[in-house]
Amino acid sequence: MRSIAFINQKGGVGKTTSTANVGACLAALGKKVLLIDLDPQANLSIHYGVNAQGKDLSIYQIMCGKKNVSEVLIKTAISGLDLIPSDIDLASAEVELVNTVGRETIVKFYLGEMLNVYDYVLIDCPPSLGLLTLNALTVANEIFIPVQTEFFALQGVSKLLQTFDIIKKRLNSSLEITGIIACMYDSRTKLGQAVLDKIKEYFEDKVFVTCIRKNIKLSESTSHGMPITVYAPESNGAQDYVALTKEIIAQEKSI
Ligand SMILES: Nc1ncnc2c1ncn2[C@@H]1O[C@H](COP(=O)(O)OP(=O)(O)O)[C@@H](O)[C@H]1O
Ligand SMILES: [Mg+2]
Structure with missing residues (x-):
């Protein structure tokens, strides 16, 4: 079983889109x-047409x-694809759990053994390095870091890497950064190419060869509550996520 957190404390870089679509491609x-939505914005849940608001049926519960x-x-x-949804109540978890012993491992504690029935557990994180991301x-x-190929792509990355080092030392020694996904x-x-070069210079061979191109169908698919491979199977977005997923599976030969 591989469990992979999609993290970047920046919002709007492609975390949710990547979690949703890599999940669908793996299932296909x-x-x-298993997809776990750990963002109170619940975008991943919405991506699968799930609205858990007000139903008391989310990861928060x-x-x-x-x-x-x-x-x-x-x-x-999608056959073979399960989801643990989130809802806005999750936003209060950080404050409510502040005095709880082991609050950084509470998700692991409650999910525990059931994760082992899956080949892949993909976790969509909120845009922060707070308690929810620590739980992820x-x-x-493993960590995948989606980065937007825009000017500020690498801003804040050193903070993220610092957090990774601390977690690895103190909470989870098996954690590794195994993939950087260049999104949008x-x-x-020229800027796109230049930023991609910078990202490759920084992360070297951790960057997946497949870049996710800008594709309007990807944003449309969210509002239709389905992954890109179902919404627009011929689109660039679908092709890119299929190619990325093949690379992700191919990593297993070298692990
Ligand atoms: N490759 C892409 N091309 C065009 N739009 C994209 C692409 N990837 C993501 N988007 C859109 O950009 C916005 C932010 O993406 P999202 O995955 O939600 O980022 P994050 O989860 O990091 O905040 C969303 O509206 C999404 O539909
Ligand atoms: Mg998101």
Whole structure:
């Protein structure tokens, strides 16, 4: 089982889009996949047409010990793809759990063994390095960092790497950064190419060869509550996420 957290404390870089679509592509290849939405904005849940608002059926309820995983887990319309949704209540978890012992590992504690029935567990993180992201990093054994190929792409990355080092030392020694995903790439601009070069210079061979090109179909697919491979299977967006997913699987030969 591989468990991968998609993190970057910047918002709007492609975390949710990548989690949603890599998940769908893995499931299409016959893998058993669990998506965990750890962002109170619940964009990943919405991406799969799930609205958990006001239903008391989200990861927050699991973290509070009020619901079992089986009560909250949803089978999506994609065969082999399950989802633990989020809702806005999760935003208060940080404050409510402040005095709870082991609060950084509470998700791992409650999900525990059930994760092992999956081939892949993909966790979508909020745009911060707070308690929810720390929880993701104790469940995960790998980190993918989606970066937007725009001017400020690498701003804040050193802070992220610092956080990774601390978690690895203190909470999860098996954690590794195993992939950088260049998102919203525009090959037609000099800036896009220059930023991509910078990202490769910084992260070297950790950067996936496949870049996710800018593609309007990707943003449209979210509002239609389906992954790109279902919404627009012929689009650049679908092709890119299929190619990326093949690279992700190919990593297993070298792990
Ligand atoms: N490759 C892309 N091309 C065009 N739009 C994209 C692409 N990837 C993501 N988007 C859109 O950009 C916005 C931010 O992406 P999202 O994945 O939600 O970022 P994050 O989860 O990091 O905040 C969303 O509206 C999404 O639909
Ligand atoms: Mg997001």
